[in-house]
Amino acid sequence: MAGGSADVATGGPDVENTKADEAGEQQPEPAEDRPEAEPTDGAAEADTDISRPEADSPEALKADDRPEAETVDDQPEAGAETADDPPGGPPPGRSRGAGWWGWRRKYPGVARGVTVGTTVLAGALVLFALLLPNHLDRLTFGAFVRIPAEGVLLAGLLLVLPPRPRRIAAVVAGAGLGLMAVLKCIDMGFYSVLDRPFDLVLDWILFGYAVDFLNESVGPTGAKLAVIAAIVLIVALLVLVTLAVVRLANLMARHRPVAARTTLVLGTAWITCVTLGVQFTDVPVAAKTNAVILQNRAHQVRAGLRDGRVFAEQASVDAFADTPPDQLLTGLRGKDVLFTFIESYGRSAIEDPAMAKQVGAVLDDGTSSLKAAGFASQSGWLKSPVAGAGSWLAHSTFLSGLWIKNQQRYRNLTSSDRATLTSYFQKSGAWRTVGIVPGVRRAWPEGKFFGLDHIYDSEHLGYQGPYFSWTPVPDQFSLEAFERLEHGKKDHKPMMAEIILASSHNPWAPIARTVDWDDLGDGSVFDQIKKEGKDPKEVWKSPESVRTEYRRAIQYSLTSLIQYMERYGDKNTVLVFLGDHQPNPTVTGSGVSKDVPVTVVAHDPKVLDKISDWGWTDGLKPAKDAPRWGMDKFRDRFMTAYGPDNG
Numbered sequence: 001m002a003g004g005s006a007d008v009a010t011g012g013p014d015v016e017n018t019k020a021d022e023a024g025e026q027q028p029e030p031a032e033d034r035p036e037a038e039p040t041d042g043a044a045e046a047d048t049d050i051s052r053p054e055a056d057s058p059e060a061l062k063a064d065d066r067p068e069a070e071t072v073d074d075q076p077e078a079g080a081e082t083a084d085d086p087p088g089g090p091p092p093g094r095s096r097g098a099g100w101w102g103w104r105r106k107y108p109g110v111a112r113g114v115t116v117g118t119t120v121l122a123g124a125l126v127l128f129a130l131l132l133p134n135h136l137d138r139l140t141f142g143a144f145v146r147i148p149a150e151g152v153l154l155a156g157l158l159l160v161l162p163p164r165p166r167r168i169a170a171v172v173a174g175a176g177l178g179l180m181a182v183l184k185c186i187d188m189g190f191y192s193v194l195d196r197p198f199d200l201v202l203d204w205i206l207f208g209y210a211v212d213f214l215n216e217s218v219g220p221t222g223a224k225l226a227v228i229a230a231i232v233l234i235v236a237l238l239v240l241v242t243l244a245v246v247r248l249a250n251l252m253a254r255h256r257p258v259a260a261r262t263t264l265v266l267g268t269a270w271i272t273c274v275t276l277g278v279q280f281t282d283v284p285v286a287a288k289t290n291a292v293i294l295q296n297r298a299h300q301v302r303a304g305l306r307d308g309r310v311f312a313e314q315a316s317v318d319a320f321a322d323t324p325p326d327q328l329l330t331g332l333r334g335k336d337v338l339f340t341f342i343e344s345y346g347r348s349a350i351e352d353p354a355m356a357k358q359v360g361a362v363l364d365d366g367t368s369s370l371k372a373a374g375f376a377s378q379s380g381w382l383k384s385p386v387a388g389a390g391s392w393l394a395h396s397t398f399l400s401g402l403w404i405k406n407q408q409r410y411r412n413l414t415s416s417d418r419a420t421l422t423s424y425f426q427k428s429g430a431w432r433t434v435g436i437v438p439g440v441r442r443a444w445p446e447g448k449f450f451g452l453d454h455i456y457d458s459e460h461l462g463y464q465g466p467y468f469s470w471t472p473v474p475d476q477f478s479l480e481a482f483e484r485l486e487h488g489k490k491d492h493k494p495m496m497a498e499i500i501l502a503s504s505h506n507p508w509a510p511i512a513r514t515v516d517w518d519d520l521g522d523g524s525v526f527d528q529i530k531k532e533g534k535d536p537k538e539v540w541k542s543p544e545s546v547r548t549e550y551r552r553a554i555q556y557s558l559t560s561l562i563q564y565m566e567r568y569g570d571k572n573t574v575l576v577f578l579g580d581h582q583p584n585p586t587v588t589g590s591g592v593s594k595d596v597p598v599t600v601v602a603h604d605p606k607v608l609d610k611i612s613d614w615g616w617t618d619g620l621k622p623a624k625d626a627p628r629w630g631m632d633k634f635r636d637r638f639m640t641a642y643g644p645d646n647g
Contacts, residue, residue, distance in 0.1 A: 119251060122244035127151070129177045129241050131287060134187035134197065137590050142281030147270045149288045155263045158249045159256060166249055174245030178238035180290055183297075185237075193584050195387040195592075200297055201304030202406040213470070304408075311409050315402055315418050320639055328428040331610050331642035333494070335602075336487060337425070337574045340499040341395060342557045344506065344550070345579030347381065347595040348588040350621060354544075355551040362555050363621040366562035370601060370620075373566050376608055379599040379622035380615075382631040387594045388584035389506070391439075394596075394631060395580060396420075399450060399498075401635035414449045421635045423451025425496040432492070436461070436482045436499040438473035452498065456485060465523030466530045468503065473523070474512035475501040476560040480520050483568050494572070501561065504553040506584060508546065509539040511553050514560055517567060543586050550587045562620075565601060575601040576638075597622050598634070610641045 104111035130148040133139055154173055158166055187197045214223035252259035272278070273286035320328070349359045367377060384394045385405040396413055397404040399420040404410050425431045433453045437444065440457040447455045458472035461481040468474060473481075478501065486495060503512055510533020512526055519525055539545050565575055579596030582588055599620050602608055614637070617623040629637070 119247060122247045125241060125244045126177065126248060129181040130290065132181055132184050133289060134184035134293060135191050135590070136188050137191075139188075140281065140283070142283040145280050146283065146285050146287040147266055147273065148290070149270055149286065150290045152263060152267045152270055154245075155252065155259065156267070158252055159260055159263065163253070166253065167246070170246045170249035171242060174242030175238060177245060177290075178241035180293070181237055181241060182234050184293070187293075191585065191590070193388045194390065195582075195585050195588075195590065195594075197296075197300075199300060199304060199406065201301055202307070202408050205407045304406075307406070308408065308412065311402070311412055315413065315416060318401075318419060319636060320424065320643075321419065323643075325428050327644040328424050329430075329639060329642050330644050332574065332607070333430055335572050335574045335604070335607070336494055337431070337496045338499055338576065339399075339422070339497070340501060340561060340575065340577040341391070341398075341580045342501050342554070342561070342577060343391060343504045343580060344583040345504060345554055345557065345596060346384075346387075346582030346588065347593055347597065348582055349551065349554045349579075350597060351624065352547075352588070354547050355554075358551055359554055359558070360621060362558050362562075363619070366558065367619040367621070369566055370562065373569070374571070374603050375565060375569065375601050376603075376605065376618070377599055377601040377620050378608055378611065378614070378616040378618055379597055379620060380617065380626045381595045381622055381628040382578060382598045382634060383628060384579070384581040384594045384596050384631050386580075387582045387588075389581070391500075391580045395498075395500075397631045398578070398634055401632055403630065403632045414446045420450050421638065422496060422498055423449075424639065426451035426453065431494050431496040432486075433496045434482075434486050434498075436478055436497060438463075438478045439471075439500055439502045439505070441472065450498070456481065461485075463523040465526035468510055468512050468526075468530060468533070469507055469536055470505050471502045471512075473502070474526055474560075475503040475557050476512070476514055476517070476563075477520055477523050477526075478502075479560060479564040480517060483564070487568065501557050503560075504550070504557045507536040507540060508549040508553045509534045509536040511549060511556055513556060514563065517563070540586075546586050550583055569601075569603065571603045573603060574607055575599075577601070595628060596631075614641075 127148070128144065130151045131144045131146055133143050158169060161169055183198065190196060190198045211223055211227060214226055270286045273284070278285045349355050350363070370377060385397050385403055386393050393404045393406070393410055396410055399422055400413055400418055402413060402418070404413060419427065422433055426433045433451055435447055435450070435452040435455040437455060438458045438461060444455065444457065461473055461478060463473045463477055463481070465474070465477070478499070482497065482499060486492065486497065510530050512529055515525055534549065539549050561577060565573070569575070576599070578598035581596060582592065582594055600608065600611065615627050617626045
């Protein structure tokens, strides 16, 4: 143990004082020849009191005040190796002394440097764990030039405890502090991707999805290495922080007066800084980071534990559950209705100055070109339950009319009999319902819950071209496949389609580009386009390049969809397209809204007339002050607008 080495080097109370030291070279009697000692009342205590004073006794404190040089250089070490010792070390029954076979005695300067250096590193590690923020944006120099309230309280506790409870408390506190540091590191990852902290109750399943993402992005070997590295780092952090706290606890016990004065000064300074509001680089000097995180986690855990009951109560209410099938969505009878999600298409793509000009130009030009083709459009804003990732949670929120903010709610939803917007189209009997889901690469039983008669995943769209990083099928090809497989068939029954456009999915490199629709073929045309694309590792070296490639990906997805409507849309085509969530904070920055654009496009003016009271903006680009709803509100508003009352 690191703490034990320091005890020996500084001549503290833990140094063994054996009978052999008092008797010179006298060898101990063989164990079998010595009579067994019979304990007498107080004998053991008396012997202990004479040979080894307790760490908290006045004698020990007095001994601790001796200069370190004297304790290391001038004091004989118990059982130190001598020239008479065999090569294997001291004989049985004889202590090896301080350090490994007396190296501290032979190299006192080195020993002193190792002791001091290890103690300094232990202190730095504990301070780092105490002051580490849980958000990358707060990881600044000023964050570590602070006084941690938890550290002052822990020091005070360790100083007043007796030796044995002190050691136990140090181990427990060290392990707890290590776990807190791990949690804060996980929070950094969640904030970087999802713009929220890790949920101790509901988010464990997301680690499985993260591994799946790594498998698809860097391959199975890279994913395994990443998982192993993460586990090793977590274990190392837990062990090292625990050892560091134990070492510092031992040091404070040996130098109790100095430690007590220092703790008192730091406590007074903390209270003063809180009272006066002292800051360093805009960061309060008096820190209570860990206490705030623990308090927030306590609220989060309580909310997570009761979330299932709350969600069940919400899901039991459905205004359309008893509506006869022939009265559902009567205002859209005879229309082909396409609900299209554009991955990561968020408000920032339209309003962030770094992207607004280029994306706005695509939307403005699209509004004009669609108008020339006979289409009109209206747009507004929806607040998504997620940001950065978790598209399926946004999709299910939009379709179910419930706030699906975590995986537990998603599982409860998809195992229930709750009707969704898509399943109401199916229930009416007036539409064939299909799903174009190129991001799905395995069995997807949820498709049945969402009321889809037929599902086309990445293996059933006829695509023979290359993957574009995470994206299996470019958006333009997905739309062309939908036209070939369903919408373009003569005399087809009116259909409702859920279409997922995934080309704007993280990591936004390489990006496909639009080609002549007649040249799409089986997708092989994209081979050369991918070769000319950028390497994700190069793109992600700077936030500026990430934003640029994200913007280009959104432009590609929007252009593909607008061109599809111009080319294949007709008087009976109704398009509802929206973003599922904002991109991750590398693109948007921290603390932005979770808003996404939503647009309805139709050739028949009666379709837009039914939503004229929504107050949406004309065109494909919503105004900044356009109405903003929760994404869970759309289902009921849409079904009301196109229901029998407005039919």
